[in-house]
Amino acid sequence: MTTTTLSAKELVEKQRKFFRTGETKSVAYRIDALKRLRSGIETYQERILSALRADLNKSEGEGFYTEIRLVLGEIDYTLKSLEEWVLPRTVPTSDQIPDGTSKIHPEPYGVTLVIAPWNYPFQLAFSPIVGAISAGNTVVLKPSELTPTVSKISAELIREYFPEEFFAAMEGEVETSTELLREKFDYIFFTGSTQVGKVVMRAAAEHLTPTTLELGGKSPSIVHADANLKSAAQSIVRGKFLNAGQTCVAPDYLLVHEDVRDAFIEELRQEITNKHGEDVMQNPDFPHIVNGKNFDRLNAFLENGEKVIGGRSDREQLMIEPTLLQGITWDSPIMQEEIFGPILPMMTYTDLDEVIEKIVDRPKPLALYLFTRAQQVQDLVLNNVSFGGGCVNETLLHMSSHELPFGGVGDSGMGSYHGRQSFETFSHHKSMLVRNV
Numbered sequence: 001m002t003t004t005t006l007s008a009k010e011l012v013e014k015q016r017k018f019f020r021t022g023e024t025k026s027v028a029y030r031i032d033a034l035k036r037l038r039s040g041i042e043t044y045q046e047r048i049l050s051a052l053r054a055d056l057n058k059s060e061g062e063g064f065y066t067e068i069r070l071v072l073g074e075i076d077y078t079l080k081s082l083e084e085w086v087l088p089r090t091v092p093t094s095d096q097i098p099d100g101t102s103k104i105h106p107e108p109y110g111v112t113l114v115i116a117p118w119n120y121p122f123q124l125a126f127s128p129i130v131g132a133i134s135a136g137n138t139v140v141l142k143p144s145e146l147t148p149t150v151s152k153i154s155a156e157l158i159r160e161y162f163p164e165e166f167f168a169a170m171e172g173e174v175e176t177s178t179e180l181l182r183e184k185f186d187y188i189f190f191t192g193s194t195q196v197g198k199v200v201m202r203a204a205a206e207h208l209t210p211t212t213l214e215l216g217g218k219s220p221s222i223v224h225a226d227a228n229l230k231s232a233a234q235s236i237v238r239g240k241f242l243n244a245g246q247t248c249v250a251p252d253y254l255l256v257h258e259d260v261r262d263a264f265i266e267e268l269r270q271e272i273t274n275k276h277g278e279d280v281m282q283n284p285d286f287p288h289i290v291n292g293k294n295f296d297r298l299n300a301f302l303e304n305g306e307k308v309i310g311g312r313s314d315r316e317q318l319m320i321e322p323t324l325l326q327g328i329t330w331d332s333p334i335m336q337e338e339i340f341g342p343i344l345p346m347m348t349y350t351d352l353d354e355v356i357e358k359i360v361d362r363p364k365p366l367a368l369y370l371f372t373r374a375q376q377v378q379d380l381v382l383n384n385v386s387f388g389g390g391c392v393n394e395t396l397l398h399m400s401s402h403e404l405p406f407g408g409v410g411d412s413g414m415g416s417y418h419g420r421q422s423f424e425t426f427s428h429h430k431s432m433l434v435r436n437v
């Protein structure tokens with residue numbers, strides 16, 4: 001048995017009792033736990049990579065760079081600065097209290113719950129956990145049941161390296177999540193769909209538990225007339241087809257200036273071939289769609305508009321080739337929900353203001369990517385559209401920086417993490433004024 005044998009209630013009670021001993025508050029304990037996690041990941045690396053291959057057909061390279069390396073990077077970054085982050089911060093005190101000192105003390109919340117999705121099943125479980133541990137909390141992880149091999153390996157790693165009163169995995173389906181959410185946690189960190197995010201927030205409200213919601217949505221990519229088309233095509237192909245489009249911050253749809261449409265389609269075609277081969281259906285390393293249900297949902301989108309590039313699919317292999325669709329409108333079915341697959345619908349525009357209006361009329365995206373060299377165009381989009389975060393002349397890379405807090409806004413989520421922000425997210429900031437009388 002790799003997962004805990006305790007019920008959610010027993011596990012939370014056990015962790016709460018341990019948290020109250022104060023052990024996790026010591027910086028030495030946190031540093032030791034992070035180092036142990038690092039060494040566990042290194043020992044399990046091959047097994048994690050095989051599990052990613054089994055569940056999603058992720059190649060070893062893609063698995064290492066997008067899952068394992070990001071978590072190891074977060075651990076190393078945290079270990080470098082944790083002793084400084086934990087210190088109380090002195091802030092000015094009002095002149096009216098001349099004998100007063102004001103300090104902000106970061107303190108752990110207590111028992112935390114991390115609920116993870118299936119698309120980056122290792123990274124999105126363990127990255128937030130680095131923050132939870134660094135801030136001195138105990139952790140219960142609920143991995144995704146849709147990637148069962150990664151779920152099992154993650155639970156095994158945790159069980160081998162940590163006592164369950166401090167850090168435990170509870171594997172299972174939705175019922176397990178529901179059982180966990182009935183309990184009173186001190187912090188919940190959820191990554192998943194907007195729809196389930198609402199369920200989590202409702203459950204958290206019962207206990208007034210603070211929550212981070214890392215959700216999804218439709219992230220636009222705008223290619224303006226003055227863009228470097230080759231570079232834009234390279235970034236969009238990289239960002240869209242990584243993990244076969246099953247990436248929360250993948251470019252969901254394209255808005256291309258009418259004047260450069262044809263040239264841009266050719267650049268995309270070229271880049272897809274360069275990156276994924278002449279016949280992607282024969283590429284043994286192109287990731288698969290996670291399950292038949294998602295395959296069928298995506299396959300139906302292939303009937304939207306007109307296929308300009310790609311369009312083939314194979315249900316047996318759960319494979320869909322990189323596909324570009326044109327003849328799409330804002331009312332097409334594919335524009336009504338997050339795609340989460342290797343299908344890229346394209347619309348064209350001549351008036352950027354109209355495009356901005358359309359985006360702003362819809363739920364706030366998790367990411368936005370803009371391709372232009374003009375500062376004026378960058379300012380226009382940045383000042384008028386609210387979204388989680390994004391890039392100009394690039395895709396995805398804002399989320400790989402330890403220095404940039406990552407998260408959504410509105411329907412795409414609330415709260416953020418990565419680097420120091422993970423520590424801050426999992427810490428309560430206790431403000432203290434002390435008078436020296």
Ligand code: NAD
Nearest residue numbers: 116117118143144174177192193196199214215216217248
């Ligand atoms: P999901 O919401 O279906 O599931 C996420 C987790 O919630 C799983 O562990 C699942 O067991 C649990 N869950 C599912 N239904 C539940 C319910 N009714 N009650 C309680 N728990 C429940 O999401 P998913 O399909 O695993 O992931 C895809 C979604 O996640 C996409 O929308 C994507 O954009 C989003 N996502 C966001 C980020 C981000 O960082 N913002 C990252 C990855 C994925």
